[in-house]
Amino acid sequence: MEKDKKSSHGDKKEKKDKNKKDKDKKEKKDKDKDKKEKKDKDKKDKEKKEKKEKKEKKDKEKDKDKEKDKDKGIELNQQSKNDDDGKVRSIKLSDYEMGDTLGTGSFGRVKIAKNKKTGEFVAMKIMKKIEILKSKQADHIANEIKILSMVHHPFVITFGGFTQDEKNLYLDLELINGGELFTYLRGVGRFPLDQARFYICQIICIFDYLHGKDIIYRDLKPENILIHKSGYLKLTDFGFAKIVEGRTYTLCGTPEYLAPEIILNKGHGKPVDWWTCGILLYEMIAGIDPFSDDDPMMVYQKILKGKIKFPSGFDSNAKSIIKHLLDADLTKRYGNLKNGVKDITGHRFFKNVEWDKLLKKEIEPPYIPKVKSDDDVSNFSQYPDSDTPAPQIKKEEDPFLDWFQ
Ligand SMILES: Nc1ncnc2c1ncn2[C@@H]1O[C@H](COP(=O)(O)OP(=O)(O)OP(=O)(O)O)[C@@H](O)[C@H]1O
Numbered sequence: 001m002e003k004d005k006k007s008s009h010g011d012k013k014e015k016k017d018k019n020k021k022d023k024d025k026k027e028k029k030d031k032d033k034d035k036k037e038k039k040d041k042d043k044k045d046k047e048k049k050e051k052k053e054k055k056e057k058k059d060k061e062k063d064k065d066k067e068k069d070k071d072k073g074i075e076l077n078q079q080s081k082n083d084d085d086g087k088v089r090s091i092k093l094s095d096y097e098m099g100d101t102l103g104t105g106s107f108g109r110v111k112i113a114k115n116k117k118t119g120e121f122v123a124m125k126i127m128k129k130i131e132i133l134k135s136k137q138a139d140h141i142a143n144e145i146k147i148l149s150m151v152h153h154p155f156v157i158t159f160g161g162f163t164q165d166e167k168n169l170y171l172d173l174e175l176i177n178g179g180e181l182f183t184y185l186r187g188v189g190r191f192p193l194d195q196a197r198f199y200i201c202q203i204i205c206i207f208d209y210l211h212g213k214d215i216i217y218r219d220l221k222p223e224n225i226l227i228h229k230s231g232y233l234k235l236t237d238f239g240f241a242k243i244v245e246g247r248t249y250t251l252c253g254t255p256e257y258l259a260p261e262i263i264l265n266k267g268h269g270k271p272v273d274w275w276t277c278g279i280l281l282y283e284m285i286a287g288i289d290p291f292s293d294d295d296p297m298m299v300y301q302k303i304l305k306g307k308i309k310f311p312s313g314f315d316s317n318a319k320s321i322i323k324h325l326l327d328a329d330l331t332k333r334y335g336n337l338k339n340g341v342k343d344i345t346g347h348r349f350f351k352n353v354e355w356d357k358l359l360k361k362e363i364e365p366p367y368i369p370k371v372k373s374d375d376d377v378s379n380f381s382q383y384p385d386s387d388t389p390a391p392q393i394k395k396e397e398d399p400f401l402d403w404f405q
């Protein structure tokens, strides 16, 4: 210790010199640093400027492209993203009086119900908690409720609100009494071309709107499309809908309507909805879906093979748009290309469609269902009312309790 101190005293001058040297060194270092920083900043500024110029050039080119495409197809110009807060409304179960079953689903059934306060009839989608838990679908149902609250479109059912008890979840949906497109299509066999076009145009409007909100629907099929008493369509069942900006991987949908990228589990996104439009259009015109088979495995094989057989006399314009929609190659599938929906609306199959009028429901529908009163359910199949009641879920095991509080 002592030794250290001493030496320290004896080094005083040397230390002073050293300090001066260090100071000079530091000043030089600081100067160099300043110089380097300035140089870096200049470089960054230059890069920024170049990037900005590049972006401006690209935007200009895009605008030019847009101008060029203007008269090719029609942009449907519907509501854009975030047009409301999407808050989930809650309802009171005691306000409703349950009636007959309209349809059955994976987790329960949909019943007509009367809102005793307003006197209005609604469709109550009742889903058993136990069944949802068994099949691990809680996330999908949460999506369904969230998305129904965000979606406001003339061709989509309106969502009235959500509630639950110990056994079930309850979704209040606008009642559509014209029945399923499925029942009607099976009844008549197939639709004349104009009728098929009238319906598919509405689905295109819906998907364009949903995709604008980054929502994919993923479950198009005639069972999920209802006919309003006006003759226009209303899409129901958002059980597989999802908000997604890129790709997602869950296998879901109905075998005959699955896009190849879903079967191959490659990850899928908005283009799957355009694929299902191709299947639906084919099914409406031919009366049977293009990859139909009694064995689901064969259905998958046919989809992956991608060979579409058209019955003789199938309209050539319809054939063409269907082939563009049922293209396994995502870089070629219509709806997924640079021009988006305009490649579809601009196709010659839709040449005479007045999209604006359609959206305003100003076109006379080809078929008006018979609906005698607001509570008429005669357009739906009859279901025996012997549904086994769902078991109660214990409070501590119930993951739904805090939903949308
Ligand atoms: N708003 C509504 N108005 C009238 N009927 C409806 C309505 N919503 C649904 N339904 C009927 O109930 C059936 C089942 O509803 P939904 O498709 O939503 O249930 P799901 O459990 O998701 O069905 P799945 O999983 O089998 O497709 C429909 O196919 C339809 O017949």
Ligand SMILES: [Mg+2]
Pocket (backbone or CB within 6 Å): 105, 223, 224, 237
């Ligand atoms: Mg359904």
